[in-house]
Amino acid sequence: MSERPLYLDNAATTAVDPAVIEAMIACLGSGGRFENPSSAHPGGASARRLVEAARERIAERVNASPGDIVFTSGATESNNLAILGAFDADERPNRHFVTTRIEHHSVLDTARALEARGIDLTYLDCDAEGVVTPQQVLDAVTDATVLVSIMHVNNEIGVIQDIEAIAQICATRQVRLHVDAAQSAGKIPLDLGGWGVDLCSLTAHKAHGPKGIGALYVADDVVLTPQLHGGEQERGLRAGTLATHQIVGMGKTFELARPDRDGPRLANLRDRLWKGLERIDGVRLNGCADRAAPHILNVCFPGIDGESLRLALADIAVSAGSACASDIPEPSHVLSSLGLSDALAQSSLRLSVGRFTEPADTERAVERIGTEVARLRTLAAGAPAWCSN
Numbered sequence: 061m062s063e064r065p066l067y068l069d070n071a072a073t074t075a076v077d078p079a080v081i082e083a084m085i086a087c088l089g090s091g092g093r094f095e096n097p098s099s100a101h102p103g104g105a106s107a108r109r110l111v112e113a114a115r116e117r118i119a120e121r122v123n124a125s126p127g128d129i130v131f132t133s134g135a136t137e138s139n140n141l142a143i144l145g146a147f148d149a150d151e152r153p154n155r156h157f158v159t160t161r162i163e164h165h166s167v168l169d170t171a172r173a174l175e176a177r178g179i180d181l182t183y184l185d186c187d188a189e190g191v192v193t194p195q196q197v198l199d200a201v202t203d204a205t206v207l208v209s210i211m212h213v214n215n216e217i218g219v220i221q222d223i224e225a226i227a228q229i230c231a232t233r234q235v236r237l238h239v240d241a242a243q244s245a246g247k248i249p250l251d252l253g254g255w256g257v258d259l260c261s262l263t264a265h266k267a268h269g270p271k272g273i274g275a276l277y278v279a280d281d282v283v284l285t286p287q288l289h290g291g292e293q294e295r296g297l298r299a300g301t302l303a304t305h306q307i308v309g310m311g312k313t314f315e316l317a318r319p320d321r322d323g324p325r326l327a328n329l330r331d332r333l334w335k336g337l338e339r340i341d342g343v344r345l346n347g348c349a350d351r352a353a354p355h356i357l358n359v360c361f362p363g364i365d366g367e368s369l370r371l372a373l374a375d376i377a378v379s380a381g382s383a384c385a386s387d388i389p390e391p392s393h394v395l396s397s398l399g400l401s402d403a404l405a406q407s408s409l410r411l412s413v414g415r416f417t418e419p420a421d422t423e424r425a426v427e428r429i430g431t432e433v434a435r436l437r438t439l440a441a442g443a444p445a446w447c448s449n
């Protein structure tokens with residue numbers, strides 16, 4: 061019997077849980093609810109009830125009120141709506157935005173769009189372990205700051221930022237705080253109401269739900285300008301017919317996602333990976349062991365050519381320390397922010413576990429990676445001098 065494929069790229073996306081698929085099919089199939097949830101007739105009201113039940117489940121998981129949850133197409137859209145929506149709603153002439161250098165591109169590229177409009181930007185640096193301190197936030201905000209946007213868990217190195225402390229600072233300075241929680245929902249408890257977060261981006265597909273559905277938590281006193289026009293859905297903040305089956309899928313995803321139960325299991329799998337890989341000569345951990353999300357491990361194999369390692373491990377689904385958006389791989393902006401050279405960033409791998417990862421998968425991965433690193437080192441040692449670049 062052939063072995064099942066090794067999938068260790070759950071930070072990129074996850075397999076949809078069978079219970080989520082079942083809930084979505086029940087909604088789409090005969091006897092399901094195809095009607096428009098905004099329609100006034102009984103079928104519409106039934107579809108609306110499904111949408112509202114999903115909203116309640118999601119709100120419960122993140123300690124929010126159901127009315128604070130605005131459905132979107134995913135965290136990218138939520139990040140855009142939060143940031144652009146907050147700036148468009150603030151008419152002061154001199155406005156300032158604070159974010160970090162290690163955000164996802166959906167925040168960084170939106171920040172650049174603001175910069176192009178003449179908005180003043182502060183990018184906070186992280187330390188060598190990927191941590192941004194609450195004090196840095198305090199030092200950066202000014203009377204002109206409209207919004208601070210900081211991710212909860214970094215998607216490449218898994219570092220968890222202290223959102224509770226940062227939220228306290230923002231509240232004291234009367235500045236709004238947006239949190240990108242695409243990677244944390246379902247794995248780490250989120251207490252949006254308790255922490256006093258103003259805006260928070262969520263997505264379903266990182267937590268064993270479907271792609272193309274997410275939400276923005278918008279605290280009830282936050283004013284945003286919508287970025288899509290053409291309908292009054294979602295408190296007027298997000299126009300467009302609600303995708304009932306996707307929303308039902310996201311509701312089921314959040315119902316099943318239990319950080320108290322899943323977090324320790326994922327952390328155990330991550331630790332098994334690290335305990336095995338740690339034995340490889342010279343290996344380094346990228347990130348902060350004391351502030352590590354349970355599902356992400358980022359490791360660097362100094363001296364190993366990243367491209368050769370990726371080719372050697374082509375049968376394992378892992379992520380590299382570079383983004384291949386073009387023919388020439390660019391070193392990851394997150395790893396560069398930790399102070400890694402381009403070569404070290406490119407010699408790094410991200411392994412991320414999920415609900416369907418088995419302990420045996422971690423052992424197979426450790427063995428495969430160990431074998432390939434040793435083989436590449438032997439090859440490099442035997443290479444002629446003209447081949448050393």
Ligand SMILES: Cc1ncc(COP(=O)(O)O)c(C=O)c1O
Binds near residue numbers: 133265
């Ligand atoms: C931290 C973070 N933010 C935002 C996104 C974008 O999420 P989505 O795919 O739901 O648009 C991702 C996914 O790659 C992510 O990891």
